[in-house]
Amino acid sequence: MNDEFLIQKYLAGDVGAFNTLVWRWEKPIFNFILRYIGDADLSKDVMQQTFIRSYRSLKKLKDHRKFSTWLFQIALNLCRDELKRNRHTMLPIDEARCESDSERQVKTVLTADPREHPGALTESNDLALLLKQALQQIPEEQRVVIIMKQYHGLKFTEIADILKEPLNTIKSRMYYGLTALRKVLEQWGLDREDLGYEV
């Protein structure tokens, strides 16, 4: 059953169909929010709000084929609202040069005792933590494009549709976002041996 069929069933009064949509999309939406705002507990709250809002306003969605992009749009709006309330979670890229919590955390991972952590960043949790911190260092408008493209496989045109920006602007943000991310990782002293990739 595709999303469109489930939406029609839900609009006809079948709440179970909406639950199927939730089970199908909760993981991608949660991970999108987590990568965007970086806090797991807060991400769960925002995810729940996303689905509650979509539950209440799904009948307003005209093109049912755009359900997933619409869902990402709701999640993004809620994330932005959340960030406005908790501005401290987002740092401008220039501040990353200071001795921030993020940098201290990265250094802790990198300077860990090799006997306890052979191969430095072999633990996927460590790498996830570093990437989470690194993404928080780049501008929000670039971060959201990178997350949507890199982790959710949305096409550039779909991202442009969600963010309501021209296609070239989206590609430009993607390009400069990846470049900025590389610089952050380089500032933290991560090289190919740490990551297993040529950075």
Add this chain to the structure above:
Amino acid sequence: MKCEDYKMLMLDALYDEIGAEDQTGLEQHLGSCAECAAEFAHLKATAGVLEQWPDVDPKVNLTFVQERQSAWGGIRGKLNPGRIMAGLGIACASFLLLLSLAKTRIQVQDGRFSLEMGLFGKTQQPAANYATADDIEALRNENIALVSQLMEEYSRKNKVETVMLLNEMNKEIEQNRGQDMKLVSRSLEQLHYGANQRQDRTDQALGALIKYVNYKQQGQ
């Protein structure tokens, strides 16, 4: 194309959104421009690093259930300003229509029909007493004459219908009797024919028997 233009194509290539023609152009450019080739390698590497952050399970059980709604809640949910205004409009129009119907006056006077309708009606005027006793008597006699004529016509019509009905019944009986007689006659003919045949067969059998007896007697 300038190097700047190829940056967007690099992204398309990185995420498999590039067309064949652009792909060829990009490869040719990367083969001749070391700076862009290095940039493309960096982009690929950074994207590769990002892939190392796997999805995690939210571990939540988010389930929606059907909202229980009171009768008033159900009605209220269907109401919106447009519907409320439309409803009020219909109610007002219905009220005015009922009011105008309640004030309707139909009058037949001197063989003329008149209809009066209005929201607030007209002041009721006392009806003038034009009919005299002679007029009433004449009307009564006229009515009696009409009724008598009607009854006569009715009686005459009944008589004609009864005679016609009797004639039809008589005709039908005659037809049935003729058909019955034909059937009886045909049955009698069949009986007669059957009896003759049986008699012939008996005669033949007796003749044969007599011949046989004579033959036996001659043999002895």
